[in-house]
Amino acid sequence: MSEKMKFEAEVQQLLHLVINSLYSNRDIFLRELVANAADAIDKARFESLTNPDISAEWEIVIEPNKKKNILKISDNGIGMTHDEVIRDIGTIAKSGTKAYMDSLTGRDVKDAPDLIGQFGVGFYSAFMVAEKIVLISKKAGDNSPAVRWESSGESEYTVSEDSRKEQGTEIHLHMKGDCKSYLEEWKIRELVKKYSDFIAYPIRMPGTEKKSDESASKEREVLNSGKALWLKPASEVSDEEYGRFYSHLSHYDNEPVSRIHYAAEGAMEFNALLFIPSKAPFDLFSPETARKGVLLYIKRVFITDEIGVLLPEYLRFMKGVVESNDLPLNVSREILQDNPQTAKIRKNLVRKILAELKRLFDKEQDKYLKFYKEFKNVLKEGVHTDSQNREQLLDLLLFESLNNEPGKMISLKKYCDAMPPAQKDIYCFFGENKEVMESSPHLEFFKKNKIDVLFMTDSIDEWILGSVNDYAGKKIKIAGKSGLDIDSFVPEEKKKDAEKKNSKYSSFLKRLAEILSPDIKEARFSSALTDSPCCLKADEFSPGPHMERLMKAMHRPMPETKYVLELNSEHSLVSAMADLYEKSPEDPRIKELTEILYDQSLLAEGKPPRNFSLFSKRLSEIMTELIKIKDK
Numbered sequence: 164m165s166e167k168m169k170f171e172a173e174v175q176q177l178l179h180l181v182i183n184s185l186y187s188n189r190d191i192f193l194r195e196l197v198a199n200a201a202d203a204i205d206k207a208r209f210e211s212l213t214n215p216d217i218s219a220e221w222e223i224v225i226e227p228n229k230k231k232n233i234l235k236i237s238d239n240g241i242g243m244t245h246d247e248v249i250r251d252i253g254t255i256a257k258s259g260t261k262a263y264m265d266s267l268t269g270r271d272v273k274d275a276p277d278l279i280g281q282f283g284v285g286f287y288s289a290f291m292v293a294e295k296i297v298l299i300s301k302k303a304g305d306n307s308p309a310v311r312w313e314s315s316g317e318s319e320y321t322v323s324e325d326s327r328k329e330q331g332t333e334i335h336l337h338m339k340g341d342c343k344s345y346l347e348e349w350k351i352r353e354l355v356k357k358y359s360d361f362i363a364y365p366i367r368m369p370g371t372e373k374k375s376d377e378s379a380s381k382e383r384e385v386l387n388s389g390k391a392l393w394l395k396p397a398s399e400v401s402d403e404e405y406g407r408f409y410s411h412l413s414h415y416d417n418e419p420v421s422r423i424h425y426a427a428e429g430a431m432e433f434n435a436l437l438f439i440p441s442k443a444p445f446d447l448f449s450p451e452t453a454r455k456g457v458l459l460y461i462k463r464v465f466i467t468d469e470i471g472v473l474l475p476e477y478l479r480f481m482k483g484v485v486e487s488n489d490l491p492l493n494v495s496r497e498i499l500q501d502n503p504q505t506a507k508i509r510k511n512l513v514r515k516i517l518a519e520l521k522r523l524f525d526k527e528q529d530k531y532l533k534f535y536k537e538f539k540n541v542l543k544e545g546v547h548t549d550s551q552n553r554e555q556l557l558d559l560l561l562f563e564s565l566n567n568e569p570g571k572m573i574s575l576k577k578y579c580d581a582m583p584p585a586q587k588d589i590y591c592f593f594g595e596n597k598e599v600m601e602s603s604p605h606l607e608f609f610k611k612n613k614i615d616v617l618f619m620t621d622s623i624d625e626w627i628l629g630s631v632n633d634y635a636g637k638k639i640k641i642a643g644k645s646g647l648d649i650d651s652f653v654p655e656e657k658k659k660d661a662e663k664k665n666s667k668y669s670s671f672l673k674r675l676a677e678i679l680s681p682d683i684k685e686a687r688f689s690s691a692l693t694d695s696p697c698c699l700k701a702d703e704f705s706p707g708p709h710m711e712r713l714m715k716a717m718h719r720p721m722p723e724t725k726y727v728l729e730l731n732s733e734h735s736l737v738s739a740m741a742d743l744y745e746k747s748p749e750d751p752r753i754k755e756l757t758e759i760l761y762d763q764s765l766l767a768e769g770k771p772p773r774n775f776s777l778f779s780k781r782l783s784e785i786m787t788e789l790i791k792i793k794d795k
Contacts, residue, residue, distance in 0.1 A: 195285030203240025
């Protein structure tokens with residue numbers, strides 16, 4: 164008895180896009196199906212270590228049938244049960260479906276042929292060439308009947324039992340009228356050579372029938388070389404082979420930034436072929452998506468690709484294969500991370516990757532910048548989580564700064580090298596972009612004294628600084644907070660003037676603090692401001708406004724920071740307010756002007772005024788008064 168089921172509405176939409184929009188590179192459907200078959204054999208081969216009954220002469224078979232207009236791709240891998248077929252075939256991309264749909268919105272997907280693989284919809288790429296797909300699968304080592312899945316890529320699919328007895332999966336593609344070239348043997352050879360030549364298992368295609376003295380047999384031509392590139396010396400691998408291998412691993416057609424191919428010898432022997440990508444996948448930061456890392460093989464048996472086994476999570480963007488003969492084949496995935504031999508491999512790999520990134524940083528800046536723009540926030544995760552390699556990671560970070568033109572990025576080392584002798588600390592500032600930050604009153608002092616400030620525009624920046632107090636022996640300080648050692652840049656006269664006014668106008672400052680209570684804890688004159696009448700300054704260890712906005716966006720509770728209101732002792736408005744208070748302490752204009760100044764300071768911090776309608780009304784009244792004065 165067959166079951167008829169509907170795709171979810173979201174899945175129908177995605178199917179429509181896959182079938183009707185991603186037509187610029189239909190060839191990749193075969194790459195995806197062959198890769199799925201190889202994965203299924205990998206799983207079966209691993210299971211056969213403890214269950215010899217499912218062991219087989221592993222192979223993938225591609226059979227074109229021009230008469231029936233069907234292309235069949237089959238394997239003798241792990242197979243699927245009834246429930247697994249519904250779960251894995253009836254649900255496209257699982258939790259990533261919505262993100263995939265969002266990523267395609269407003270994009271010319273025909274110009275993005277490499278989209279399919281990265282979103283977990285490889286099987287459905289077959290609908291680009293097939294008007295109907297029949298999938299038959301039998302779970303290895305399972306006594307339940309085989310399952311048959313059929314769909315024409317519309318709103319429904321059917322699931323029923325099948326008579327298949329052998330373990331594995333076979334896929335029958337009923338080809339579309341304009342896709343019959345994929346039934347040609349030369350075309351199949353071409354695609355396998357291009358995309359799947361290095362697959363470890365033989366990919367066979369029935370050849371011509373040959374007769375012997377005893378019986379007629381049909382030879383199966385092996386289409387792929389099955390070379391494990393990572394086991395070969397780098398000198399024997401061509402750029403074209405590297406390119407095809409990377410394309411398979413990443414599902415991208417673009418070039419990686421760099422590759423690392425080496426054999427480690429000594430106490431721990433293993434082979435590694437790693438690629439540093441140039442393009443980030445859409446789900447790099449998705450907590451819902453199962454993150455896959457570098458593939459681990461032991462004696463040509465695939466063991467795991469779980470992130471954390473061979474590389475820390477912040478290096479999850481790496482693609483590649485590592486094979487070791489020193490690890491026991493029966494080691495479980497669960498204890499791999501705690502295995503001391505695996506830990507040695509992981510340490511070695513991290514060292515090699517960071518060394519290669521540093522080489523790109525020093526020798527090939529264009530390539531490094533291309534990589535950095537895509538993966539900078541992942542590297543910054545490592546600054547927070549990998550204390551052992553924190554210094555190396557800090558050396559790889561780049562930032563825009565106050566004294567450099569827009570777009571130009573500098574390292575922490577370059578910043579330190581350019582520091583004037585009187586500067587003891589590294590100064591940084593958080594904000595959305597360089598243009599907005601440059602106008603902040605907190606940077607007026609730095610502009611005037613030509614002191615450079617690093618601009619940190621990524622939401623993760625303030626978070627990672629929580630684990631970094633210094634660099635190269637210099638403290639990292641945040642402009643806009645207390646605790647800045649800038650006295651050496653302030654003329655003695657200005658410092659004395661601020662101290663004098665703080666004493667002379669102490670009653671005025673106390674009145675301002677009362678008016679703005681409980682929002683601020685203190686008001687004082689500052690020698691750091693040059694143009695603005697005032698600004699809000701947080702304590703050295705308080706979260707800044709950038710972090711507050713980030714936490715609110717994440718719906719995370721955070722106590723409101725109580726700021727200090729710093730006043731420009733030389734600003735005409737502040738001086739006029741102080742004089743007005745001296746003459747008439749109860750003048751209502753003092754309260755009104757103080758609240759306007761505070762609201763302006765909030766706006767400068769990226770926060771809204773306390774009462775926007777009142778703030779707007781007061782500004783309108785002031786503007787009206789100005790017009791009247793000018794008309795007189």
